[in-house]
Amino acid sequence: MMIRAKKSLGQNFLIDDNIIKVIVNCASIENKEVLEVGPGTGNLTNEIIKKKPKRLILIEKDENLLNILKEKFSYNIDFINNDILQVSENKLSNNKLTVFGNLPYNISTEILTKWIFNLKNEVWFDKLILLFQKEVADRIISKFNTSAYGRLSIISNWKLDIKKKLILCLNLLIQNQKLKVHF
Numbered sequence: 001m002m003i004r005a006k007k008s009l010g011q012n013f014l015i016d017d018n019i020i021k022v023i024v025n026c027a028s029i030e031n032k033e034v035l036e037v038g039p040g041t042g043n044l045t046n047e048i049i050k051k052k053p054k055r056l057i058l059i060e061k062d063e064n065l066l067n068i069l070k071e072k073f074s075y076n077i078d079f080i081n082n083d084i085l086q087v088s089e090n091k092l093s094n095n096k097l098t099v100f101g102n103l104p105y106n107i108s109t110e111i112l113t114k115w116i117f118n119l120k121n122e123v124w125f126d127k128l129i130l131l132f133q134k135e136v137a138d139r140i141i142s143k144f145n146t147s148a149y150g151r152l153s154i155i156s157n158w159k160l161d162i163k164k165k166l167i168l169c170l171n172l173l174i175q176n177q178k179l180k181v182h183f
């Protein structure tokens with residue numbers, strides 16, 4: 001079936017198997033609980049499932065795409081048709097979630113800042129493996145006194161310890177209440 005990407009939902013689907021593998025290998029997820037934000041056509045989802053997580057939660061705003069995924073995957077998945085900006089992530093599980101997201105580019109910074117500002121004592125995730133547009137990633141990781149440095153860099157580095165994992169993938173993980181992002 002031909003699926004046309006909706007610009008209004010920041011859709012942009014990953015098709016390169018090698019890149020998908022690299023992204024999913026950013027975390028060890030066997031027997032862990034995993035959240036994928038915006039699974040889209042399920043290419044990343046498919047690779048996540050191969051790693052045998054204990055539970056997989058998919059949150060997708062596009063109901064049509066979610067219905068297609070329901071037909072496609074029979075794995076132990078919670079399908080949630082909702083806007084990630086409206087979700088209380090800390091109520092999704094009693095365990096820490098590993099999060100994957102090739103984030104919708106039109107709201108990627110909104111999602112990240114929501115997660116950072118909502119961080120309380122109880123942190124609901126152990127790792128965030130997120131894809132941003134390069135310009136946004138550059139702002140997230142930029143250092144003081146560089147041209148990309150600004151509000152987003154300050155907010156991100158306030159709670160997150162960031163390292164670039166690869167040119168496409170930022171991997172954020174909690175360590176002593178600071179998150180680490182690996183290149």
Ligand SMILES: C[S@@+](CC[C@H](N)C(=O)[O-])C[C@H]1O[C@@H](n2cnc3c(N)ncnc32)[C@H](O)[C@@H]1O
Pocket residue numbers: 009010011012013014015037038039040041042043044059060061062065082083084085101102103104105107
């Ligand atoms: C960049 S695409 C990534 C799709 C897929 N994960 C991939 O990598 O091929 C972003 C996905 O997020 C979904 N999306 C957009 N806005 C959303 C929102 N507010 N809440 C949840 N999902 C959203 C889109 O429908 C789309 O499937």
